Amino acid sequence: MTQLDFAKQGIITKEMQQAADYEGILAEELRDLIVKGWAVIPKNIKRTFYVRAIGKGLLTKVNANIGTSTDHADIEEEMKKLKAAIYYGADSVMDLSTGGDLHAIRKMVLEHSSVMVGAVPIYQVAAELSAKNKSILDMSENQLFDAIEQQCEEGIDYITVHCGVTQHSAKLASKQKRVMGIVSRGGSLLASWMNHHKKENPLYEYFDRLCEIAHKYDVTLSLGDGLRPGAIADATDAAQIEELVILGELVKKAREAGVQVIVEGPGHVPMDQITANIIAEKRICDNAPFYVLGPLTTDTAPGYDHIVGAIGGAIAALSGADFLCYVTPAEHLCLPTVEDVRLGVIGSRIAAHSADIAKGIQKAIQQDFEMSQYRKALDWEGMFSRAIDPDMARARRKKSEDYEEKVCTMCGKLCAIKTHNECELL
Amino acid sequence: MTQLDFAKQGIITKEMQQAADYEGILAEELRDLIVKGWAVIPKNIKRTFYVRAIGKGLLTKVNANIGTSTDHADIEEEMKKLKAAIYYGADSVMDLSTGGDLHAIRKMVLEHSSVMVGAVPIYQVAAELSAKNKSILDMSENQLFDAIEQQCEEGIDYITVHCGVTQHSAKLASKQKRVMGIVSRGGSLLASWMNHHKKENPLYEYFDRLCEIAHKYDVTLSLGDGLRPGAIADATDAAQIEELVILGELVKKAREAGVQVIVEGPGHVPMDQITANIIAEKRICDNAPFYVLGPLTTDTAPGYDHIVGAIGGAIAALSGADFLCYVTPAEHLCLPTVEDVRLGVIGSRIAAHSADIAKGIQKAIQQDFEMSQYRKALDWEGMFSRAIDPDMARARRKKSEDYEEKVCTMCGKLCAIKTHNECELL
Numbered sequence: 133m134t135q136l137d138f139a140k141q142g143i144i145t146k147e148m149q150q151a152a153d154y155e156g157i158l159a160e161e162l163r164d165l166i167v168k169g170w171a172v173i174p175k176n177i178k179r180t181f182y183v184r185a186i187g188k189g190l191l192t193k194v195n196a197n198i199g200t201s202t203d204h205a206d207i208e209e210e211m212k213k214l215k216a217a218i219y220y221g222a223d224s225v226m227d228l229s230t231g232g233d234l235h236a237i238r239k240m241v242l243e244h245s246s247v248m249v250g251a252v253p254i255y256q257v258a259a260e261l262s263a264k265n266k267s268i269l270d271m272s273e274n275q276l277f278d279a280i281e282q283q284c285e286e287g288i289d290y291i292t293v294h295c296g297v298t299q300h301s302a303k304l305a306s307k308q309k310r311v312m313g314i315v316s317r318g319g320s321l322l323a324s325w326m327n328h329h330k331k332e333n334p335l336y337e338y339f340d341r342l343c344e345i346a347h348k349y350d351v352t353l354s355l356g357d358g359l360r361p362g363a364i365a366d367a368t369d370a371a372q373i374e375e376l377v378i379l380g381e382l383v384k385k386a387r388e389a390g391v392q393v394i395v396e397g398p399g400h401v402p403m404d405q406i407t408a409n410i411i412a413e414k415r416i417c418d419n420a421p422f423y424v425l426g427p428l429t430t431d432t433a434p435g436y437d438h439i440v441g442a443i444g445g446a447i448a449a450l451s452g453a454d455f456l457c458y459v460t461p462a463e464h465l466c467l468p469t470v471e472d473v474r475l476g477v478i479g480s481r482i483a484a485h486s487a488d489i490a491k492g493i494q495k496a497i498q499q500d501f502e503m504s505q506y507r508k509a510l511d512w513e514g515m516f517s518r519a520i521d522p523d524m525a526r527a528r529r530k531k532s533e534d535y536e537e538k539v540c541t542m543c544g545k546l547c548a549i550k551t552h553n554e555c556e557l558l
Numbered sequence: 559m560t561q562l563d564f565a566k567q568g569i570i571t572k573e574m575q576q577a578a579d580y581e582g583i584l585a586e587e588l589r590d591l592i593v594k595g596w597a598v599i600p601k602n603i604k605r606t607f608y609v610r611a612i613g614k615g616l617l618t619k620v621n622a623n624i625g626t627s628t629d630h631a632d633i634e635e636e637m638k639k640l641k642a643a644i645y646y647g648a649d650s651v652m653d654l655s656t657g658g659d660l661h662a663i664r665k666m667v668l669e670h671s672s673v674m675v676g677a678v679p680i681y682q683v684a685a686e687l688s689a690k691n692k693s694i695l696d697m698s699e700n701q702l703f704d705a706i707e708q709q710c711e712e713g714i715d716y717i718t719v720h721c722g723v724t725q726h727s728a729k730l731a732s733k734q735k736r737v738m739g740i741v742s743r744g745g746s747l748l749a750s751w752m753n754h755h756k757k758e759n760p761l762y763e764y765f766d767r768l769c770e771i772a773h774k775y776d777v778t779l780s781l782g783d784g785l786r787p788g789a790i791a792d793a794t795d796a797a798q799i800e801e802l803v804i805l806g807e808l809v810k811k812a813r814e815a816g817v818q819v820i821v822e823g824p825g826h827v828p829m830d831q832i833t834a835n836i837i838a839e840k841r842i843c844d845n846a847p848f849y850v851l852g853p854l855t856t857d858t859a860p861g862y863d864h865i866v867g868a869i870g871g872a873i874a875a876l877s878g879a880d881f882l883c884y885v886t887p888a889e890h891l892c893l894p895t896v897e898d899v900r901l902g903v904i905g906s907r908i909a910a911h912s913a914d915i916a917k918g919i920q921k922a923i924q925q926d927f928e929m930s931q932y933r934k935a936l937d938w939e940g941m942f943s944r945a946i947d948p949d950m951a952r953a954r955r956k957k958s959e960d961y962e963e964k965v966c967t968m969c970g971k972l973c974a975i976k977t978h979n980e981c982e983l984l
Contacts, residue, residue: 202970203959230972255972262971311930313978320974324981362974363930364915364923403876403916429872429912431926431933434941435950439868439908446855446869450829464933464941465951466958467967482865486855489790490829497790500857504737504789507857507890515860515890524861525891532892533629541893544628545688546656546681548746548788552739555750 134350135173137390139166147173151185156495165189169383170419171454172392174224174248174290174352181246184223186394187421191493192449192484193223195250195423195457196477197468198241202262204467205232207240213473214244220477220521222458226250226292230259238286248289250354253279254318268321273334277341284349291351292396293342294318294358295335295382296375299326304371305359312362315399319358339382343389352392354423355379360399364431367401368409380416394421394455397448401427406444410451423455424448437463438472438479445480449487456480481520510538510549560776561599563816565592573599577611582921591615595809596845597880598818600650600674600716600778607672610649612820613847617919618875618910619649621676621849621883622903623894624667628688630893631658633666639899640670646903646947648884652676652718656685664712674715676780679705680744694747699760703767710775717777718822719768720744720784721761721808722801725752730797731785738788741825745784765808769815778818780849781805786825790857793827794835806842820847820881823874827853832870836877849881850874863889864898864905871906875913882906907946936964936975 138145144159148166151173152159162185165171171187186193196217198210210229217225227241227249234256242249256279258268283291294316302323305314314320322333335342346353359375361367379395386393395417401409406427413422427444428437441459449456460476462468468476488496499518506514512529516522532541539547564571570585574592577599578585588611591597597613612619622643624636636655643651653667653675660682668675682705684694709717720742728749731740740746748759761768772779785801787793805821812819821843827835832853839848853870854863867885875882886902888894894902914922925944932940938955942948958967965973 201967202972203963203965203967204970231970258972268977311927312934313975315974315978317969317972317974317977320977320981321972324977327981363933364926365930403872403912405916430908430915430946431929432911432944433904433908433946435945435947435954436904436908439865439905440912442865443869443872443909443912446829447873462954462968465954465966465968478859478862479865482856482859482862483869485858486829486866486869489856490831500790501737503857504791507789508738518858519861520856520859521861528861528888528891537629539629540891541627541629542888542891543743544630544657546628546684546743546747548741548743549739551694551743551746551750552741555746555753 134347134390134392135166136387136392139163147175147183151183154184155190168419169387169393170421172352172394172421174392175350176284176287176289177350178287179242179289183248186455188419188454190454191495192487193455194221194477194480194484195224195226195455196222196473197226197228197457198473199228200231200237201467202231202259207232207237209470210237211240211244212470214241216470216473217477218245218247220474221481222247222477224248224250226252228252228255230255234259238283242287250290250292251283251288252292252318253283254294254321256283258321268325269328271325276334277345280342281345284345284351288351290354292318292354292356293335294322294356295333295339295342296355296378297322297333297358298336298378299332301359301371301374301378302326304374310369310371311365314359315362316356316358316360318356322358336378339385343386343391346391347389350392352394353386355382355393355395357396357398360397360425361401363400364402367398368405372398373412376413376416380418383417383420394423397422397424397453398427399425400431401429401444403429403443403447406447407451410448410453414452421454422452423457424453425457426459428459434464435461437461438476442479442483445483446486449484450490456484478521485520508549560773560816560818561592562813562818565589573601573609577609580610581616594845595813595819596847598778598820598847600818601776602710602713602715603776604713605668605715609674612881614845614880616880617921618913619881620647620903620906620910621650621652621881622648622899623652623654623883624899625654626657626663627893628657628685633658633663635896636663637666637670638896640667642896642899643903644671644673646900647907648673648903650674650676652678654678654681656681660685664709668713676716676718677709677714678718678744679709680720680747682709684747694751695754697751702760703764703771706768707771710771710777714777716780718744718780718782719761720748720782721759721765721768722781722804723748723759723784724762724804725758727785727797727800727804728752730800736795736797737791740785741788742782742784742786744782748784762804765811769812769817772817773815776818778820779812781808781819781821783822783824786823786851787827789826790828793824794831798824799838802839802842806844809843809846820849823848823850823879824853825851826857827855827870829855829869829873832873833877836874836879840878847880848878849883850879851883852885854885860890861887863887864901868905868909871909872912875910876916882910904947911946934975
């Protein structure tokens with residue numbers, strides 16, 4: 133039985149109670165969102181951790197992608213990334229490893245993660261073929277489903293499956309029509325395979341088989357956007373929307389099969405198109421939780437894409453996106469370091485929290501209110517206690533000249549708060 | 559004669575031509591915006607530099623605040639900040655110094671800045687009084703106007719004057735009504751003085767005198783928001799809007815006097831209130847260029863306020879704000895370092911550029927289009943040439959393992975672009 137099955141039967145599980153407590157809402161409310169498919173609780177039946185829900189009206193959640201690549205694989209470093217991601221407030225991590233001992237890395241992540249863990253099974257297939265000097269064209273359909281089953285069996289809580297890359301939708305993303313073509317790794321691998329074998333995408337064709345596996349372990353399906361735009365110029369084009377329409381159909385099928393399901397979204401999107409993207413997903417996919425990568429509001433800031441992603445993510449979350457996949461400063465340049473992971477998580481946390489305030493979520497508003505009260509009182513320890521990164525705030529202040537004073541070096545003796553406090557005492 | 563005087567007479571000045579060329583618009587168009595007061599070209603008649611206009615439909619401009627404080631004053635460091643701000647793309651710098659030899663620092667900034675320079679004259683008065691162990695309460699009205707005239711005479715291009723802090727509006731910002739009270743240095747100094755002397759704000763009462771000085775040097779007045787909210791909880795309150803109404807009246811007076819004028823805005827504003835703030839300013843102040851600080855969409859991210867400011871600034875700019883004052887990671891903690899200045903400018907540049915794309919400004923869109931073409935071709939030098947910070951992008955890539963390869967360490971052999979490029983060659 134999945135969380136969705138239980139919810140449909142009116143049962144409130146321990147997980148629903150936990151997730152509702154975290155949000156500060158009634159478990160019944162959350163259960164009703166799950167019944168409709170408007171919220172999910174990604175958690176493999178094989179795992180134990182303090183769960184969080186993702187969905188309509190809930191606190192915006194943040195995912196951090198970690199993992200090795202074919203050119204850089206160090207399990208110790210991945211362990212540090214995992215710890216940094218969780219320490220700085222990620223609600224989820226995805227292990228996207230494609231280099232080194234994939235099984236050992238995944239095992240490490242699953243053992244040490246106190247938050248939900250996602251993965252992209254086709255990466256494993258592609259990496260294993262590549263290690264044998266074969267290409268994705270050598271993949272068999274069974275091989276792909278075996279990898280999916282293996283990862284579900286090992287305890288992964290949600291998997292990205294690029295089911296909407298079909299013969300038709302992929303053609304719409306061809307280089308004749310787009311500046312950047314297909315920029316999703318999973319999407320490009322599948323499109324390449326489909327093009328070579330003149331076959332339909334097995335994840336689309338045998339979607340029922342996928343649902344069966346997912347149902348067995350209560351693994352949440354994250355319907356990947358293999359055709360997401362990889363350039364501002366390609367945003368919200370026919371390929372992207374065609375894929376979304378296909379995903380909308382699959383959302384329905386998954387729900388009917390008792391499988392929890394969310395939908396992934398772009399990518400590179402100019403600011404004025406972000407809200408339209410969220411509305412389209414919510415309408416076409418019947419309010420399935422929306423999981424967006426970024427979005428990135430410009431292509432021109434490699435080295436600072438955590439800032440770009442914070443802009444896009446904040447607007448997306450306020451428009452209704454439920455789950456933000458972080459983007460790190462390393463995006464478009466190299467594999468992220470531990471420091472990149474830290475900055476990526478903080479960027480997305482700021483975006484999520486900014487949106488949650490504007491969405492009127494009381495838990496978020498209260499934190500800012502208390503911060504401001506401490507500021508007015510020039511109570512620095514109080515301020516640190518309400519900061520997104522207390523360590524950084526404390527360290528910056530400690531390094532400045534007037535650490536012992538009530539004011540800070542920004543305004544020094546001309547501190548406006550001090551001036552105003554004294555004025556009102558007159 | 560000011561740029562506004564010339565424009566009213568139908569004359570296109572060298573400055574209008576220069577600024578129009580930079581935007582890629584006709585000088586006539588810019589002149590007509592200046593006549594209406596919807597655009598300004600801040601430039602003191604005593605200075606020579608390649609000017610830029612600020613206003614409706616133009617590229618969003620970015621200001622970097624530099625300057626010493628009473629607790630930290632190092633002219634060498636300020637020189638480095640100035641250079642960093644301009645190198646990373648600031649369209650303007652403000653010298654907010656309140657410590658050390660104020661005259662020498664201002665002279666250095668004016669001599670070395672290739673962009674417009676702003677200042678806040680009341681800071682000088684307060685700093686000089688403080689250095690003599692006096693307080694702002696000892697300020698005479700003439701002393702304030704003398705400081706203003708001195709700075710205009712020295713060549714400052716625009717000055718912040720907190721004319722809208724009146725007896726009535728300041729009362730609305732009292733601590734009984736607000737969490738944070740008054741957080742503007744200039745605003746708090748004036749409110750304190752007014753409260754003590756039971757007098758009206760001289761900058762409001764003698765606004766004509768201010769206009770006379772400004773007109774003489776063609777100094778643009780930046781009507782400061784001394785009552786801007788300093789907390790999410792205080793945003794868009796009566797004090798803030800009352801001040802804006804007063805500034806709207808003063809905008810009209812300044813324009814009639816042939817003085818170029820812009821209006822300053824918040825501050826700490828939740829995401830869902832930003833657009834309302836811009837619309838209110840544009841309506842109440844008859845489309846006077848709007849110069850916003852941040853806005854900051856959460857109070858809780860000291861150490862990362864450049865990211866918070868990028869979120870707020872991008873939304874503000876897309877809603878019509880014309881000029882973004884950066885916020886650095888040091889905000890709320892200490893005086894910014896050179897590195898803080900760098901990060902602050904980049905954050906605001908990303909915000910401005912993201913908004914300019916969404917506003918449909920062709921110059922901005924083209925840069926992203928070219929970046930994406932280079933990405934598709936895996937042409938790294940091409941990508942760097944279109945990056946907001948080419949040095950950072952090149953350095954990050956150079957440090958990674960496959961610097962010699964076409965792909966990057968993020969995806970390595972599974973690079974989606976490579977996969978898709980090869981697939982389409984089949």
